[in-house]
Amino acid sequence: MTVLRTLNLVRIYQNGGVPVPAVRGVDFTVAAGEFVAIMGPSGSGKSTLVHMLGGLDVRTSGEIWLDGKRVDTLSESAWAVLRRRKIGFVFQFYNLVTNMTVADNVELPALLAGMSPREARERREYLLGELGLTERAYAAPAELSGGEQQRVALARALANGPQLLLADEPTGNLDSRNTRDVLKLLGEVHGQGQTIVVVTHDAKVASKADRVVTLADGMIVDDASMRRRRFTPGTAGDVVELRG
Amino acid sequence: MRLPLLALLAKEPAHGYELKQALEQTFGSAYPSPNIGQIYVTLGRLEKDGLVRSVDVEQSNRPNKKVYFLTADGREALENWVDEPTEGPRVRDEFFMKLVLAPLTGIADRMALINRQRRHYLSLMRDLTELAERTDPGDRVALLLIEGATLHLQADLDWLERCQEDLVT
Numbered sequence: 001m002t003v004l005r006t007l008n009l010v011r012i013y014q015n016g017g018v019p020v021p022a023v024r025g026v027d028f029t030v031a032a033g034e035f036v037a038i039m040g041p042s043g044s045g046k047s048t049l050v051h052m053l054g055g056l057d058v059r060t061s062g063e064i065w066l067d068g069k070r071v072d073t074l075s076e077s078a079w080a081v082l083r084r085r086k087i088g089f090v091f092q093f094y095n096l097v098t099n100m101t102v103a104d105n106v107e108l109p110a111l112l113a114g115m116s117p118r119e120a121r122e123r124r125e126y127l128l129g130e131l132g133l134t135e136r137a138y139a140a141p142a143e144l145s146g147g148e149q150q151r152v153a154l155a156r157a158l159a160n161g162p163q164l165l166l167a168d169e170p171t172g173n174l175d176s177r178n179t180r181d182v183l184k185l186l187g188e189v190h191g192q193g194q195t196i197v198v199v200t201h202d203a204k205v206a207s208k209a210d211r212v213v214t215l216a217d218g219m220i221v222d223d224a225s226m227r228r229r230r231f232t233p234g235t236a237g238d239v240v241e242l243r244g
Numbered sequence: 245m246r247l248p249l250l251a252l253l254a255k256e257p258a259h260g261y262e263l264k265q266a267l268e269q270t271f272g273s274a275y276p277s278p279n280i281g282q283i284y285v286t287l288g289r290l291e292k293d294g295l296v297r298s299v300d301v302e303q304s305n306r307p308n309k310k311v312y313f314l315t316a317d318g319r320e321a322l323e324n325w326v327d328e329p330t331e332g333p334r335v336r337d338e339f340f341m342k343l344v345l346a347p348l349t350g351i352a353d354r355m356a357l358i359n360r361q362r363r364h365y366l367s368l369m370r371d372l373t374e375l376a377e378r379t380d381p382g383d384r385v386a387l388l389l390i391e392g393a394t395l396h397l398q399a400d401l402d403w404l405e406r407c408q409e410d411l412v413t
Binding site: 180202204206212214 | 359372394398401402
């Protein structure tokens, strides 16, 4: 089943009257349960693409279909409703609501999506538990480290049980340990059937995906399905040769 | 394996089997488990070069064992090794040769080469990621080694992107 589909998607910015094409005709399909990584040099249009997929940027031409419905023609307020119910978004810089506790940050999207307060609380407890943040539930975002804030942002994005999780460089700002925690949860929710589209520079993130789509100059130049190889090495000693 | 053995002997004299165990304990799964025969061959060469010496130690009910210790020359060789900067891994020049030459001969175009190489690096990255997940979190040495390999691979991928930006238009 197809969750997301774009047809000849184009985004052209105007820079002082000069048209600057950022995305130049992207045809792209994501099946339910698929984990897709989008890579490419900076300026290749990958962020613009994922922002359009979440309704955070407006396409110049082309079509976006989400869950069988055309969405690129929606008004801003209709997009807001759609995001509440069907899309989770994680950014490089967490964007948490600073004057709300961690728990409220995570519960809010669940409540907005129509869950009862009890369901929202249970969902929040589950997600924070999975991310090792149970004890931080009543802290303010500012009291958390960057890595913890990003984990909260991920919990928040998953709170409404979104059909589609979109992420823009979710580990761009994290050290290797926090990256590992974020990757672990992404792997877990993907295992539970979560559809994920993530823009990333980080090959560790991409290596978790089922598919890696590479953009250059606003166009798809490679679409590689990452089949699991039969050979998997046994220990670090087999992968890395120490000389001396 | 010469210099790691010298380093272990700088700590204390030891016989071959103790050195094998010390290597395993120090490097954990990061070091391909050394073969005891290889260790004895290396010790023999080090002795011939005057970097270690051995004494026979009597054991009850068993043949004598040879205990090796470091000589002054051995210590000097070890100090030189530690003091000199270490050659970093080289750029993957073979791929770069292909990238530069193949289009000239019409054998392949650059985008296809870059895409194939990227897929290869990503699948290596997947192996490393899985390996890191399988490695005992207490095995710091192995995890650091894997992280080093991961960072090199990330650099290779970044460089591939630069090649793509500059050579493919």
